Amino acid sequence: MAQLLGPADIRRLAAELDISPTKKLGQNFVHDPNSVRRIVAAADVGNQDHVLEVGPGLGSLTLGLLGAVDCLSAVEIDPRLASRLTETVTDYAPEFISRLRVINKDALHLESGDLSPTAVVANLPYNVAVPVLLHVLATFPTIRRVLVMVQAEVADRLAAQPGSKIYGVPSVKASYYGQVRRAGSIGKNIFWPAPNVDSGLVRIDCYRKDEAPWEISTAQRSQLFPLIDAAFAQRRKTLRAALTGFFGSGAAAEEALKLAGIDPKERGEKLTVADFIRLAEVSK
The missing domain is CATH 1.10.8.100 (rRNA adenine dimethylase, C-terminal domain)
Structure with a gap:
């Protein structure tokens, strides 16, 4: 079992890297180990999964996932965070370091040849959550399950049903890829810095090519x-x-x-x- 990051660990790592979380990159770092365990459990992933984590930040969720899966590809746009992540895993969970691949890249620029994930589990940057989610679903048909944490309002829209006032483009496009549902609510206080809004978990059980309820050319x-x-x-x-x-x-x-x-x-x-x-x- 990996040692997870607490509030003191998060602040120490941020200070070491001289990082001040920015709204531009949608950075809010999870510092509550119990919430990490809850997210990993809700993701329902196992040793057979190759998980894609977008925006690992300082590594809170990364450490939790590495104890549950054999292969984790963490895509981080910030070069400082990307370069520190391997070291953090070496410090806190050295037995799992071989399971980790760090990709310093904008998730919106991921291409099909980069990897073949079976699941996406992530605390998505709030400012690009929907575009990133739809991009990875379109790019990697190998994905079978998604569990992402997003702004509560976005979670509601993704999981909205036809006829609802909040049903719209994200709702329809997400439902093209699989069955979408709300998988829980997350408060503000598990983050540093605490955002101005609550968060929500969204789960998508993706259709296999031969299981979709429609055929499309x-x-x-x-x-x-x-x-x-x-x-x-x-x-x-x-x-x-x-x-x-x-x-x-x-x-x-x-x-x-x-x-x-x-x-x-x-x-x-x-x-x-x-x-x-x-x-x-x-x-x-």
Whole structure:
């Protein structure tokens, strides 16, 4: 079992590296070992998993994960944090150092050839949480499970269901990859510095290629996400009006919606991802 970082450890490491957490990089460091254990347990990962951790920071969650999995790739944009992480693991959990790979890179620039993770477990930087999540899901089809900590409001939106006022682009796109649900709430006081908002855990159980409840062609896939963006760009408008630009005219939008079995007077927030996939089929 790895020794986990407490408040004194976090402050000592930050002082050593002359790091002042910044909003620009979305840095809030977890300093509560019990919360780390809770997150690792909720992730439901094991020895067979290759976990991708985005934004490991000073290594709080990294140490917890290394005791549970055989392979962990930690992607850190800050070169100071990336360079210190291996040393931290050597200090606190030397028996697990062979399990760790540190990648000093912007997670939004990860490419499919970089690694083949089976799970994502991370305290995502708040300012880029949704773009990073969607990027890694699109880039690594090997991912089977996601457990991420994000701002509570973002967690609610990711897990929102059709018809909800907060259901939108993140909700639909996340549900394309798998079953999304809230997996818990996290208070402010487990972080240093404490953020101004609470956090939430989101779990996604990703569909395997042969298990998704729909079939989608390459042509449909190229249309799907732009179509979702267009439907919610003017969410108060009917789909006929919102999709006029996408289809070229209101009449063309109405025809496509009817072909997909969707009421042109409906709004985007009422559609499931399956509805959008049908619409992408007639728009390709």
